[in-house]
Amino acid sequence: MPESPEVQALAEQLDERMAGHVITAISGVDPRIVKTRNRPPASIEGARIDGVRRFGKYLGFDLDGQWLVLSFGRNGWIRLRQDGTPDPDDRGYAVAAVTLDDGAQMQFVETGDFLAAAAWVVDAPDDVAGVAGLGPDPISPDFDSADLERAMGSRRKQIKALLQEQRSLAGIGNAYSDEILHRARLSPMRHAAALTTDERARLYQAVVDVMRRAVDDRRGVPADGLKRAKIAAMAVHGRGGQACPVCGDTIADHVFGGASAQLCPTCQPEIV
The missing domain is CATH 3.20.190.10 (MutM-like, N-terminal)
Known part of the structure; x- marks a missing residue:
């Protein structure tokens, strides 16, 4: 998408x-x-x-x-x-x-x-x-940590689903939510309400870094090549069975609650 x-x-x-x-x-x-x-x-x-x-x-x-x-x-x-x-x-x-x-x-x-x-x-x-109905846009220079805090609040909603919820945050889909969570070292199954202050700060920085860097990287790519450029830039999304570029562990395909994600079990441990 x-x-x-x-x-x-x-x-x-x-x-x-x-x-x-x-x-x-x-x-x-x-x-x-x-x-x-x-x-x-x-x-x-x-x-x-x-x-x-x-x-x-x-x-x-x-x-x-x-x-x-x-x-x-x-x-x-x-x-x-x-x-x-x-x-x-x-x-x-x-x-x-x-x-x-x-x-x-x-x-x-x-x-x-x-x-x-x-x-x-x-x-x-x-x-x-x-x-x-769109929520705040992470690509906008006006987007700040308070915008992410308002989106998450104390909701008992898995953070991968929350990142893709357009009324909470505009423009993030399945692929970039995987990339953001890998960058933030967070499991997609974690609930927003359970995140610590440090984890919330990591998540905010990952959202901003991943989305804005992607915009910069796509500029100048012809329209017919944008989808291929996106796929080529992914660290974990669509790369199940391959090595994590950070730690070398095998990227896993994970299905949960009707959703799917690619993640690194070492970089993104599930905390029960």
Whole structure:
């Protein structure tokens, strides 16, 4: 699933490429992605793109008084065709296409078997319930330890699930929650309420370090390479059976409470 570092890098690329251009056509829209039936994507034909921004894992296009907001779901992404030239990444199928006044085309694509991509045309991003409900964003320079404390409080909720809870913290998904907990040396099964002051401080620093470093590392990576760059950068996520890059122990695949995680048993011991 695309997470905020990759969506941020994508938003910056699209902003540079598309801002100032006019949408001349919206085509090939799969009706299943449209969440605002009274304002279909075709209604934005002729609109000028003033900018592209990220909201958690959502992508928003500022259209001078209205917004096109996209959710990638689990396997959605953007494919760019510059002046009719095919993008090198042709996996998946287009569920909508946006053509600009210079002939370039942005395709909204679904690369999985289950269609979860979604699109809204709204007056403001907060008109999308998922955007309005987002918690503080760790990538923002305004995010501080008090934001994390408010998210955790004294909740008896496993910290991996809490990190992925978008109303508590925006933009973190399955992969980066594994990376954050490995950096913080915490088991994903621990409850927020059980963390010590030192563990909370480690968790905050890991959240900030992992998420902001990922944004820096993704900048400049072409849109079609962002997913591969994310996978290549993982220390433990998706690396079950491999050696931990910190201690050399074998990374374990762990299933608990309907969730799954990759972790290092030595770096992240489970405390009962």
